[in-house]
Amino acid sequence: MDLCSAVQFLENKTILVSGATGFLAKVFVERVLRIQPNIKRLYLLMRAADVNSAHQRLHKEVLGKELFSVLRGILGSNIDSFFHEKVIPVPGDISCENLGIQDITLRKEIWRNTNIVVNCAATTNFDERYDVALAINTMGALNVLNFAKLCPAVKMLLHVSTAYVCGEGTGHIMEEPFCMGESLNGTYKLDIDGQKKLVDEKMKELLVDGRREGIAFAMKELGMERAKFYGWPNTYVFTKAMGEMLVGHFKDNLPTVIIRPTMVTSTFKKPFPGWIEGFKTIDSVLASYGKGKLKCFLASPELVLDVIPADMVANAMIVSMVAHPYQPCDRVIYHIGSSLRNPLKFSSVRDFTTRYFTKNPWINKNGKLVKTGKVTMLSSMPTFLCYMRIRFLLPLKGLYWLDAIFCQHFKRVYMDLDRKVKVAMRLVELYKPYLLFKGIFDDKNSEKLRVAAMEMGLNVDEFGFDPKCIDWEDYFINIHLPGLVRYVMKQ
Secondary structure, eight states: OOOOOHHHHHTTOEEEEESTTSHHHHHHHHHHHHHOTTOOEEEEEEOOSSHHHHHHHIIIIIITSGGGHHHHHHHGGGHHHHHHHHEEEEEOOTTSGGGGOOOHHHHHHHHHHOSEEEEOOOOOOTTOOHHHHIIIIIHHHHHHHHHHHTOTTOOEEEEEOOGGGGOSOOEEEOOOOOOTTOOSSSSSOOOHHHHHHHHHHHHHHHHHTTOGGGHHHHHHHHHHHHHHHHTOSSHHHHHHHHHHHHHHHHOTTSOEEEEEEOEEESOSSSSSTTOOOSOOTTHHHHHHHHTTOOSEEEOOTTSBOOEEEHHHHHHHHHHHHHHOTTOOOSOEEEEEOSTTTSOOBHHHHHHHHHHHHHHSOOBOTTSOBOOOOOOEEEOSHHHHHHHHIIIIIHHHHHHHHHHHHTTTTTHHHHHHHHHHHHHHHHHHHHHHHHHTOOEEEOOHHHHHHHHHHHHTTOOHHHHOOOGGGOOHHHIIIIIIHHHHIIIIITO
């Protein structure tokens, strides 16, 4: 592993980034542009009908974000010409051959110039439609790989996955690759081509039956059913695991790194603390509490919640790029998380959140301060179901009979409460694998990368991704929760 200066390595390089409008991709792009303004070019692939639409998305959804304010301050009046020269929006779609890049001239230019391909594209909805998740997370990964192999100057492919491809594993989860066709439960061999055919047959069946309005629901149900059949808890991690399998099986001699982050949260330091976009896995729970909507919570207080700031993930991506070009070895996999080196308990997150919103109460749309109270943590699914039955389902049943007696006078109240209970139960079912997760992500490979980076003199403050340096109390109370309020809850 030969680590030169990361800044020096990036000089005059051309990088193709897929999924460029996503949260992590934006943090990565900002890091690259700021630490090495002499990068040759960044091609940012994004869904768009044409070049004009791609330019609009680039400026509205990427470069126009506050994330880039530090870079704007550094470059001042030169920022627009800098972006114009260095950042090229590319309309496309990774679910299509040649990444859906219709402009042949542009496609050939990208093939000719690209040195590194970074695949950040994904649909992260846990219960995404199976046809959509399979096209993006699974076949999209293969399409990006095939595109990279057509670039004569390419040095490596960096594929961003998720640590939770392990499913509901327990104990130490190792940084190990999947074998082609491997299932988590070991019961059946996983045939990815067979999954594609299954989706096509199901779609034809739905269209023949004239059930167009039910396609989305049927495809969501199919994805969850297939995931659980092979041992994964949801469609997202199932299709991401299959994507890893395809990348590993068909990579040939292309140097390939797979980054598996855990739950990615707001930036820790760079370009400034607390930037976040959208609700990440645990954030919807924290925001619900802050708004006074959360009374109970499925989680064991002593279980570890594995979170990692986005800028640390971006740093790990950059350092791994420097470490692995020209090495046609087997896949190298890095867990980027905190559960092994700096474990964070659910009870601590609860306490930090309670303290923050007690001191900084949310102001609702009526201008009133929202008072938050103690949250009941329920450490098992049976306990949660018992709580829901007593607290909500029995009163709901009583309201049902009351409504019947009074000629549907309470119908609207009943239907509203019934809907909320069903939504809550659905969310708990989706999030249960993470809220009750008992695994610890081993990071031997990541530690070797950190050690190599330090030995070669990389600036730890600039490129660090060691979670040991995080004071979780300070991070949640002074960085993450204020960032969540400012950039997500108030939007």
